[in-house]
Amino acid sequence: MNKENQVGKQPGKSVSWADRIPHWVWLLISLAIAFGLWTLLSVLPATSRAFPNAIKVFGSIKTMYDRGKLLEDIGSSLRSVSVGYLLGFVTAVPIAFLMAWYKPVRFVLEPWIQFIRNIPPLAYVPLIVIAAGVGFKPQVIVIWIACFLTMCITVFQGVINVDETLIKAARVLGAKDRDIFVRVVFPATTPFILTAVRLGASVALTTLIAAESTGAIAGLGMRIRSLNNSFESAPMLLYVILIGIIGICVEKLIKYLERRLTSWQEKREI
Amino acid sequence: MAGEARNLTSTGSRPVRVKIDNVVKKFNGRNGEMVALNGVSLDIHDNEFICVVGPSGCGKSTLLNIIAGLLEPTEGKVYCDGKEVTGTGTERGVVFQQYALFPWLTVRKNVMFALEMRGLKRKEAKEKAMEYLEMVDLAKFADSYPKELSGGMKQRVAIARAYAAEPEVLLMDEPFGALDAQTRTQLQTELLETWEKHNKTCFFITHDVDEAIILAQRVIIMSARPGRIKEIVDVNIPYPRTQETKMTQEFIDLKNHIWSQVYQEYLEVRK
Ligand SMILES: Nc1ncnc2c1ncn2[C@@H]1O[C@H](COP(=O)(O)OP(=O)(O)OP(=O)(O)O)[C@@H](O)[C@H]1O
Ligand SMILES: [Mg+2]
Numbered sequence: 001m002n003k004e005n006q007v008g009k010q011p012g013k014s015v016s017w018a019d020r021i022p023h024w025v026w027l028l029i030s031l032a033i034a035f036g037l038w039t040l041l042s043v044l045p046a047t048s049r050a051f052p053n054a055i056k057v058f059g060s061i062k063t064m065y066d067r068g069k070l071l072e073d074i075g076s077s078l079r080s081v082s083v084g085y086l087l088g089f090v091t092a093v094p095i096a097f098l099m100a101w102y103k104p105v106r107f108v109l110e111p112w113i114q115f116i117r118n119i120p121p122l123a124y125v126p127l128i129v130i131a132a133g134v135g136f137k138p139q140v141i142v143i144w145i146a147c148f149l150t151m152c153i154t155v156f157q158g159v160i161n162v163d164e165t166l167i168k169a170a171r172v173l174g175a176k177d178r179d180i181f182v183r184v185v186f187p188a189t190t191p192f193i194l195t196a197v198r199l200g201a202s203v204a205l206t207t208l209i210a211a212e213s214t215g216a217i218a219g220l221g222m223r224i225r226s227l228n229n230s231f232e233s234a235p236m237l238l239y240v241i242l243i244g245i246i247g248i249c250v251e252k253l254i255k256y257l258e259r260r261l262t263s264w265q266e267k268r269e270i
Numbered sequence: 271m272a273g274e275a276r277n278l279t280s281t282g283s284r285p286v287r288v289k290i291d292n293v294v295k296k297f298n299g300r301n302g303e304m305v306a307l308n309g310v311s312l313d314i315h316d317n318e319f320i321c322v323v324g325p326s327g328c329g330k331s332t333l334l335n336i337i338a339g340l341l342e343p344t345e346g347k348v349y350c351d352g353k354e355v356t357g358t359g360t361e362r363g364v365v366f367q368q369y370a371l372f373p374w375l376t377v378r379k380n381v382m383f384a385l386e387m388r389g390l391k392r393k394e395a396k397e398k399a400m401e402y403l404e405m406v407d408l409a410k411f412a413d414s415y416p417k418e419l420s421g422g423m424k425q426r427v428a429i430a431r432a433y434a435a436e437p438e439v440l441l442m443d444e445p446f447g448a449l450d451a452q453t454r455t456q457l458q459t460e461l462l463e464t465w466e467k468h469n470k471t472c473f474f475i476t477h478d479v480d481e482a483i484i485l486a487q488r489v490i491i492m493s494a495r496p497g498r499i500k501e502i503v504d505v506n507i508p509y510p511r512t513q514e515t516k517m518t519q520e521f522i523d524l525k526n527h528i529w530s531q532v533y534q535e536y537l538e539v540r541k
Pocket of ligand 2: 332443
């Protein structure tokens with residue numbers, strides 16, 4: 001997708017043969033090679049036990065469905081991820097603004113956030129289970145914490161990086177504090193808020209396994225571990241792929257939103 | 271005609287609009303305290319046009335920011351219409367050296383921002399914004415975003431936005447710096463018209479000595495390290511001033527004088 005953009009934006013540049021092949025064709029080629037490698041892994045004696053071939057893996061969709069687990073697991077995971085993520089977002093944004101506007105808040109909270117952010121969630125899961133018990137609640141809390149930390153820091157960076165001159169310009173035109181917040185600081189921060197939304201979503205998914213090690217009774221992460229215990233590598237690989245697919249879909253959706261909402265920005269691809 | 275012109279160029283009799291009283295500004299930089307302005311005093315009269323020239327870093331923008339109420343002087347005070355300046359006020363408008371357009375708003379909405387802050391309704395502001403954009407020849411780009419404009423066009427939007435706020439005192443920081451010679455001349459002419467017709471008071475920073483003499487009634491030459499007023503030159507050339515004015519002996523003499531003074535300061539800075 002980035003490639004496509006660049007070609008569009010630099011018509012003067014000489015177009016190599018690779019650019020002439022449409023993007024979706026490349027995607028197919030990429031997929032085909034991945035399948036090839038997968039098949040290779042599934043026949044090599046050293047790796048065949050971990051990587052059953054595609055037919056077995058996709059066949060296990062039916063197995064898991066018939067066991068009544070597939071939809072339950074997807075549903076359970078999506079529920080804890082989205083609740084934790086939303087809680088993370090609605091708490092991170094106001095606290096990030098508070099941190100940016102009130103120095104005492106910043107000086108107290110920022111070290112905490114930086115400190116906790118560097119601890120892998122899996123490490124503090126037991127503490128949360130002791131405090132909050134097992135089930136849905138601790139899962140949400142783990143994801144909430146992880147999302148909050150990432151999103152809060154990202155939005156905070158955005159708010160403190162708002163161009164001072166723009167605030168000055170608004171003030172000179174007669175803007176009051178409220179106007180400055182609503183009409184300058186907030187829009188100037190939108191790109192960072194959207195970046196936070198994207199990073200948060202990715203953190204939410206990567207924290208899923210840790211979150212579901214809190215004695216969950218269903219969920220993609222929980223199921224991967226339980227299938228591991230019963231040596232069922234085909235459905236296990238299926239679940240791994242499912243998490244990847246969900247991740248990509250969410251990211252694409254958010255990137256689309258980002259493009260729609262921040263087209264005013266000077267181009268800056270991350 | 272001659273009498274009228276004399277009236278415009280002699281400013282002593284008019285009331286003082288902005289009074290700068292012994293302003294000192296110090297910054298705390300990395301290598302300790304740095305004096306950007308060291309005792310600047312100046313009376314700007316009502317409907318006066320003042321240009322400020324001086325080498326880069328001599329504190330021109332700092333002084334402008336203090337008058338605008340965006341910076342607080344370390345010592346001394348600034349008064350506007352007799353009242354001490356403690357913050358920004360809509361009677362003092364600013365055109366910034368770095369455009370300062372809101373990148374998320376279209377050109378038209380940038381101008382509407384100023385109008386809406388003045389209390390105009392959205393619909394009214396929408397129409398009125400076009401008048402200001404026509405003034406700077408940008409009506410065609412009303413729906414473009416700032417990123418789609420050239421430096422000179424951005425600067426024109428910034429000017430339109432500043433005008434839209436209808437300030438009585440216009441503080442302009444090298445507003446025509448990024449423009450080509452034609453546009454620059456055109457905007458100079460328009461600025462002078464606005465100034466005369468609407469009784470504005472202008473405080474205009476420039477690097478261009480020609481521009482300073484064409485526009486100003488008084489040219490303030492600033493010296494660097496520490497920044498202070500070195501000399502005030504009266505320009506007694508009657509308005510309207512045109513391209514022909516630049517051929518007159520009076521103009522050339524003034525230009526040589528100001529130029530050599532600024533150049534001397536420039537050499538000081540280089541040392
Ligand atoms: N916020 C600040 N903190 C520290 N030093 C500053 C700050 N703003 C300006 N200065 C210093 O004050 C001096 C005057 O700066 P100022 O921007 O007023 O110069 P200027 O005359 O407008 O220059 P130019 O013609 O290049 O725009 C400079 O030496 C600059 O480094
Ligand atoms: Mg400057």
